[in-house]
Amino acid sequence: MKMWLPVVLVSLLLGGLPATHATAGTRSCNNNGIVVLHGMPLVTVDHKCVQILCLNGLPMPKLFENANSGCCEFKNTLYAPGQVFLDGCVKMTCEKSKWKPVGNTEFRCKRCEVFNDPHFMSFDRHRFDYHGECTYALTQEQFSRTPNFGIFTEFKKCYAVPSCLHRTIFKDNPKLLIGIGYLGLNAPKIYDILINGEKFTIPGDNYAHRLIVKEEDQDVLVWRQGSCIRILGSNGLTLQQCTNSIDIWAHPDLKNKVNGLCGSPDDNIDNDFTSRGKQVFDVEGFAPQEFAESWLTPPGCPAGRKKGSAKKNFGNDKMK
Template sequence: MNTASEQARDCNAAGMRSPVSAATSMRSTVECGSRSGLLVMRRLRSTLERGIRAIRTAAPPLAQALFKSVREATWRSEKCVPPMVFANCSTSNTGAECAKSCQTLDMHCYSTRCISGCVCPPGLVSNEKGGCIPEDQCPCFHNTAAYKSGDQIQLRCNTCTCNKRKWECSTRTCPATCLIYGNGHYITFDGKRYIFNGECQYTLSQDHCSLSNSNSTFKIITQNVPCGNMGATCSKSIKVFLEDYELILVDDHLNLAHRGSDSEVPYRVRLMGIYLVIETKKGLLLFWDKKSSIFIKVTSEYKGKICGLCGTYDGNRNNDFTSRNNAVVANTEEFGNSWKLSPTCADAKVYRDACSLNPYRNAWAHRQCSIINNEIFSTCHPHVDPSRYYQACVLDTCACNTGGDCECFCTAVAAYAQACAEYNYCVAWRSPTICPLFCDYYNSLNGEDCVWHYRPCGAPCMKTCRNPKGECQYEIRGLEGCYPQCPKDKPYFDEDDMKCVAVCGCYDMDRKHYPIGSIVPCKDNCYVWNRPPPQPDGSSVTRLPTACRCPGPRPFLIQCCPGRAPPPSYCSTFPPPAAPPPLPLPPPPCHRLLCLLSPLC
């Protein structure tokens, strides 16, 4: 009987023959491999496969048979790890080529040839870790990440829960978003992208679009000015008309240009990171980064009812270029020019590629903007296409040639980061050398109040002096910027003084802030009803000739009420004192001042 070494030499000699001889002696070779063991078989397999490749063109059936015999001989020499079993193509038409795993359960398999191998027994599937589990124990998958049953993820405004390998998601209709950023980049509510560089005031969006209808409840206007000398323009101020209120956003500030007659202000202003947020009670939100980016969100109640540079919001981006005359046009400049407010403004011209006009900045712009395509944003790439944002970044970085280079670049990257945040992918892309935000500026010099930090994903609704209960009508996610972590003894964030406080001041009807103890101007002469010190009738009266005073560390709703002749008028607190001065007739509507001094307010 031959020894194992002799058998190995015989097998190697058989493998070194010509390809045709090797094919002819296939059966004897396989038997030799079985006797000499797995090690020799693996050596022979590589030799045979080289020979098979040489004869594949001349004799494909022979090559396929040889592959199958060698593969099956190798599988027979290896044991499947329980509970896996061996699927043999010699006894069945189905092998391991269509074996089900947790990731392929819902996929149909098209088999071109049988492949023998280890598979899970019926009723079980592979868990991708070498084991077998029941189907209902498989995890859910989202972007290649696995989630076990009961886990939740957020997809825009909807929550999805993993249940027996299936996602069960809420069906809320998410607000639509219009984005204007950088040098004339627009993305409409329905997702149409275009570049428009006009130097004038333009209507971004409004409702009640009929030419004969003047009952618009909101209108948003942008003032576009040149950015650089390449013909690009960007938004530098925003006008917001809400019913009969007019707000102007310019130079990092919100100014009230005109207040309405309604005693209840139809909007709320919040500071969230780098953004100033205006939210209304009727489903309109505006986010302004205090530079050149504006996000406008509207709820579904405005669907099909709005118009302007942000489009029609009817689910059809093909008619987003609807002009002021209600005609659908194909040309970007014709569409944009139709929405300018002043006919004396020059019409916008066709956009010129700034990188071709500034070739010396082209390479630098591509290098800077490559961060959008880099690994740092890789988790977002499958959900938000980076190519269009990258192109916009390069164009803007080339165009900003009169200063503000970094602002143009940073605005473009921040726009992509915010688009990723819409899908719950917050990316910490800023660094000390790339568009830094110096949040430490707001911390105290002695380090005792180190409460400010940069948050790329924003923060939940906070308790602020303008919102002492910390209740927000709309859930807003992913607004990056500097946020404070207020301590328990100073639970309220004062957005005007940018610090955490224990007691807030007062706000008048125009939302103007007054520190505690300051004089709040009123339209008429007033009395102020304060609690301390008590009078015999349980109240205390302070007469001020021309103003009302914030009444101290208690929640009060001060009402400055115009009196009837003869004067004086009076101001009362809420809750009221024991008894205000008797009046023969009910007082007219009051000009109210809201003093926010505790969560009870």
Template sequence: MGAAGDMSMRCVLLALLTAAAAQPEGPRLISANVGIIQVDCCFNDTVVDHGQVVFNLPSKCLQLVCNYGKIIPRFLGDPGRSHCCEFDGLLYAEGAELAGHCVVMQCTRKGWIPRGDIDDCCKHCSVYDDPHFVTFDGYRYDWHGYCNYSVAQTDRTYNPEAGVFSDFEPCFGGPSCLGRSTFKDHKHTVISLGHSVFNLLVNGDPYAVPLVGAEPVRCSSKVHPVLAWRNGQCTMLLGSSKLMVQHCRHRLDVWAHPTHADNLDGLCGHFNFYDADDFTSRQGDVHPLEYLPSTFPHSWRTLDQTDYRCRQCKSCPPPRVERLCRADERQLAKYTSICEKHLGSVIDRTEGLEGYLETCVFDICMMYQDRRNDREVQDWLGILQKNVNMAHMIINLRLGE
């Protein structure tokens, strides 16, 4: 490292240690067993335990650590190393990998970068268009309710440790479309996802997803254990909860690590590699699988309702399920031809995408029933093409490549 680099490092250390030294001495904790006086530290009006990291500076591979009442610097490797990465309070050297999640992240000079395929043991749930669902265990169904619902959460209470939740709003004169979504990694990290895909709210504070690489999300100078990065026109979030979320304008994808097996429920179904009990309600009842369910999804309505109409009746019966598309056979054949023309090239060459043709026909039917013109239908078909292309990429497990 040159003279300029040495000066920069000295300045960083001086500023941080001066600020730490200015804090009042913390309370003394005496251990009778070993006869050692352990002294906690004060940092930014907070008392921290001996041995706890109080500040990370990944660009300099530096941590400040509480050590018997004093805050001292600790480097990852030799002093002068740079370009480290941070996750969940730990520093990682350039080239190191963050494993144990649904995708391996590697530390580079540009920050964290996703590497390789999604873990085969992680299961995927998708919610798209108006809306159509594919559960973690692979069951496909439609449900067109309104209000805020739990997409996936770590238990059946109304205040789970972690989960993904979404608003479903009226659209096309009958069904519902994805609105605001929320990713709760844990009780101290709640991320709101809206129509502006790359502009999030972290605990209520604005946060913009970086243009290059992945980084931990921040709010009010606090770093949270969730990595965010851009994947095409979507935002990816990887949390310490071992849930991974992809947020797009008309699509939401959730991946669950196998450690969540038998402990994850919601509209994405009961995750346990077995689809027969996918329709498990919040009360623990298992409902029969059907393409247009009612009672099961209604049980996953949350208490966090932004629409006053959803707050007024917490015990209302489930919405009535009915056949929303009223097209005759001739009209359905016309809509099928339109969808095959726009989506067939991708669907035909990729196993597992056949359901997108059926949902496309439904969407077009609903739009024409809502008196939408041909231009609006063409615009929506463009959105459907993006969804099918994204599904194709997910099936090939090449996120971030």
């Protein structure tokens, strides 16, 4: 939890917590009725580079020797100014208590691409076509029909091509849904996203912004990337959404933990066409419709839309 407290209050906080909010001799703290586990932060004042941790039931300060202001926080870890955040698929540097995207994506992360009408390139680099006009799980937590996290995209009929990108949902956790494309996919409308149904315009500066839901900071960063947007989530998934393309990067920690139309990022191309029911289809031929349809996600197929068919017909499109 981030709290904007004057640094002078830290000493008062330290003096009060042991007697009133912490139980000595245990491995957890009770902070105003909220149980805080051993090693987790009770209070973070990132702009002052101060963090109060629960250590064996007692609040203890964590300070930076060479920094007294301008730190950044992500996933309960405090970073000093200039320090590079390496826990995601896009490198960030801490600057003025804000995260600033720097450089390219992390080479260790697996990349899935969806582009044009649409063509797919799986995490393990198998290319195929599928032209459904419904909503599908591109990647999600395992095979569940109610996954805790994932990226889900709706395709629709457009112009002279079989189907194209329409709208995307980035689900970081059961309490955070990010909608992209609901107000348009062309810039500047693509910068207007929905946070649990509420409009949020991604600022046009050079920083990545942490999302806030009900006054609670989320471990999710969003920023503009040219005429596209990027979202770095807390589970190891990073999304880039453009007008006609989607790129997804999966952190190595997600190996054997996510599945969908993008396959599994496990260096095994032979299981890329694994259905939700765990049936593995041959990837040498056409991607079976049964595979794609197994990854239908609510709202599924609106009335009148086609489920489509998979084929290896790359046409004259060039990969972006």
